[in-house]
Amino acid sequence: MRKSKTIKRDFYNLVIKIFVYTVISTIVTYGILIMTMSLRNSKPTDYYVKYINQIAEEVKKNGDSILNGNLINIKKYNEELQGEVIDLSGNHLYGENGVKNDKFDILISINQEKYDNNYIYRYIGITQNNSIKAIYVIKAPFDYIINNYKTNMGATLIYILFMILPIIYFLLYLFIFTSKLYKSMSKNINILLGGVQKISDGDYDFYIDGVEGREFNKIQESFNTMVKVLRGNIEDLSTLDEERRMMVSSIAHDIRTPITVIKGQIEIIDDLKDKPNYKMDDNMKIINKNCDRMTTLTDNLSLFYKVEGENFLLKNEKVDLEKLLKDKQIEIRSMAEKKNVEIEFKINLKKQKYVLDENMLFRVLDNVLYNSLRFTQKGKITLEAYDDVYDMNKINFKCSDTGTGFKQKDTSKLFKAFYQDEDYKNHFGLGLYISQKIINNYNGKIEAYDNQFGGATIEFYIKELEEYFIS
Structure with missing residues (x-):
């Protein structure tokens, strides 16, 4: 019951209690004092009125004598x-x-x-x-005091007490009941202050309980919610910090690996350069391949920090999306033929041009298609692109393959920075993360799942940019 009371109601009850207790105590004490004063033979306030009445009668009888000076x-x-x-x-x-x-x-x-x-x-x-x-x-x-202070000091003092008693009772009950209310509110405040102290000490794994009163219960609920949010933020920061450390470690590893390979090839060339008929073509191919790998990593890191920035904006331009997709089909098909993988694009677009950022969309398609080609050794890769039926500004994309599918049950991890598949440790792990960031800026969404053919499907949609933003 106490938990549902409001502070306003507590103060109303405080006033009522003080008033009622003061009145009752005063009435009871007055009764006792009146009895005490009657036993002390005190002179009431109108004590002298009876003498005045007697004198008035005597004046009426002796008017002529009084007028003659006989008082x-x-x-x-x-x-x-x-x-x-x-x-x-x-x-x-x-x-x-x-x-x-x-x-x-x-x-x-x-x-x-x-x-x-x-x-x-x-x-x-x-x-x-x-x-x-x-x-x-x-x-x-x-006056009662004037009548008695000379002859009956005890009755006079009782009467004075009689007069000030309501004030004494009021102050007494005010102190008692306000002290009780203060203790109750102080208890609530101390519980909240204890929680604040825990937060200042860096302890977020707790919740407070035991406060009384509707307002304090609301504060308690809000406080516990705040602690929960803070705890989540701290955990997120800790996770982010761990991810940053892993990222630095991964970058260092990804850079060190090709450098080590290049250094090794240079040492081989240095050792064999004086031998007759020695050709360094194979060594140079390896060096070029690892240089390309470092260039790719550098480009990805540059784009990674770009999409991470708060000021990352898409460039608005009119794009012939169907032509872009057909060009991309020719490009990916030439790569897929080396692996005997069939490429099929299903394009169903109604507009001739769309307001998009061509380079960023190109990057997303590259990441999705080449990632699919990387894990598909045979079979088919299909990309579907079509306008949404219900939203004319929404464009849907779906890339499916007959490859190995996703080993990761929680496919949301695929979109984390520097994620690496168990079967492909030398991959940088930035492609899908960057793709998700770009798609988010398109007010879109991306997801990944295994399809019915045992392969992987990545499905996403983007929304056409506002045309009036085109510079």
Whole structure:
């Protein structure tokens, strides 16, 4: 249940709990304090009102005497009482001076009680011959603390506590419940910080668990997803780093091998050059062959780094694709005749010209066809090229042979840089990788699989480039 709560709901609950607990605690404590104060014989706030009522009755009975200057002895009721007789204009006549309160309108206040600054004022009209001739002003304390602080300090202190108790309870429960909420949120934050620390320590093989609250659960899920992505990226970087090391090693090997052969042939020539009738034609053929091999490797490496670059772009030009394919058929057929391999091209293209990069497409076709010819000792190689039925900008290619097929079950590895087949270790392993990179720039896709004849099939498609990009 706790895991589904939101932070917003937690704060709502916090406010409600503080309010409810404060009210209940205050009510219970008030009841106890009221009982305590009643047992201490304290003077309530309106304690002096009863004396004022008695004095008012006495004033009514002795109006004529008061007007003649015979004041009532109000001190006999209580020492805290004060009295002053004033005329209807508010002027002092008898008694204590300054008892009246200038805040009140005298005529409106006759026979009424007024309250100001913890005191009660009673303006009692003094009548003679049924008319009010003067006003007797009685002043008395009207505050619990004033009534008791001299005679009952204990009750006074209890009353002060009574007044500030809600604030004390509020602060107490605010501290208790916010501390509890803080501990819960602190626990969640510490779990997340622990995960952050693991990442900073280079540990990505973990996931965090145990947080509470809907928002923190979302953060936890996002955090675990981030760690998973980071772990994958680290593994990819590690794999990439390993591939780079293998690539450097493979390049070094591929360069060292023909150089070693060339060096060996030169040493043979040097040893045999002085012998009569010695011909170095065979040695030169071997040297030329290995020089060609190094040239091919250099060209492939140059193209490899070109297609790897972020700024690699295809050149847009109008190409007579059918003519290009027919020329390629003549070229590959001349090579295949030496191995008694039949070459067949099935071309079904509707347009006369297509917007393509001729050189890059030529490179792809070379890689696919010569790779097929390399592993086909007899039989047939077929290349199909046709427009897509559903997408007029899409061109499909399919090269099938009757060769040995793919030894690699996971054919996706064929498209990795410097991949080498077990049966053909002296191959550089860049052709299909470069082809895939070029095809990707055509917004296309390439795949490889074994066909029903036991041979290999490489199938790919490319999309015609936008014509308005042609310079």
